[in-house]
Amino acid sequence: MLVALSSTAQAATDATHRDPPDGHGGTSTTVIALSAACATLTILVLAMSAVDVPYFCRTLFAYVSATWCQRRPLGLLETAVYSSVCLTTDLDVYLTHMNNARYLREIDLARVEFLLRTGLWRELRRRGGLMFTIANSVRYRKFVRTFARYEIRNRLVYWDDVSVFFEYRFVTKADGFVRAIVYNRQRVVGCSADELVRSVAGTKTVDGGAVQRPECPTEIHHWIQSNLVSSANLRAENGGRGNDP
Numbered sequence: 001m002l003v004a005l006s007s008t009a010q011a012a013t014d015a016t017h018r019d020p021p022d023g024h025g026g027t028s029t030t031v032i033a034l035s036a037a038c039a040t041l042t043i044l045v046l047a048m049s050a051v052d053v054p055y056f057c058r059t060l061f062a063y064v065s066a067t068w069c070q071r072r073p074l075g076l077l078e079t080a081v082y083s084s085v086c087l088t089t090d091l092d093v094y095l096t097h098m099n100n101a102r103y104l105r106e107i108d109l110a111r112v113e114f115l116l117r118t119g120l121w122r123e124l125r126r127r128g129g130l131m132f133t134i135a136n137s138v139r140y141r142k143f144v145r146t147f148a149r150y151e152i153r154n155r156l157v158y159w160d161d162v163s164v165f166f167e168y169r170f171v172t173k174a175d176g177f178v179r180a181i182v183y184n185r186q187r188v189v190g191c192s193a194d195e196l197v198r199s200v201a202g203t204k205t206v207d208g209g210a211v212q213r214p215e216c217p218t219e220i221h222h223w224i225q226s227n228l229v230s231s232a233n234l235r236a237e238n239g240g241r242g243n244d245p
Contacts, residue, residue, distance in 0.1 A: 066116035074117040082110035097143035110152040129190030
């Protein structure tokens with residue numbers, strides 16, 4: 001009798017290990033799915049804390065839009081238009097309009113499209129050169145309100161032997177008002193800025209004349225002079241040491 005009971009108990013134990021009750025398989029799947037979701041969320045949080053993921057994603061989108069979306073090539077002296085919208089991630093502490101720092105980020109994205117569509121970036125890299133921002137001048141005229149749709153009108157306004165100067169106008173689509181205007185100076189290294197621009201623009205204009213450097217706009221001229229005064233003051237403070245790029 002005892003032997004029979006022992007055999008029955010052992011058989012029941014073996015059956016329990018071999019055949020888990022209904023629902024255990026579903027539970028395991030749920031645990032795996034939750035673990036994967038937690039791991040993905042952790043990776044995203046770490047990535048967001050290490051680098052500015054939205055910025056790089058938007059830069060990639062601007063690159064794809066300019067190169068793979070069949071947008072027409074742009075003449076170097078034409079005005080490029082980059083469209084955007086003021087999202088909640090763009091707001092300042094008042095939560096009613098775009099914060100001041102976002103304007104400079106947005107012109108970065110607009111410039112990516114301009115450089116790619118005009119061919120300026122391709123020619124710059126062919127020559128082994130690079131360009132980077134050395135100065136910005138921003139004038140804020142009116143707020144860009146939350147969820148307002150706007151466009152950035154971007155054009156090359158002047159260049160010299162070492163730099164190119166861009167103008168960016170933030171224009172709200174609802175009323176066509178220029179909300180802000182930004183002047184940006186890009187320092188070209190590794191090649192001549194003048195030769196770079198002329199090679200992209202072509203040696204001749206539409207009417208057959210030679211490409212001429214435009215006259216420096218008054219506001220750009222005064223801005224350059226202001227930067228030179230600032231540089232001189234800083235060098236004087238440092239005993240004449242150090243030069244701006």
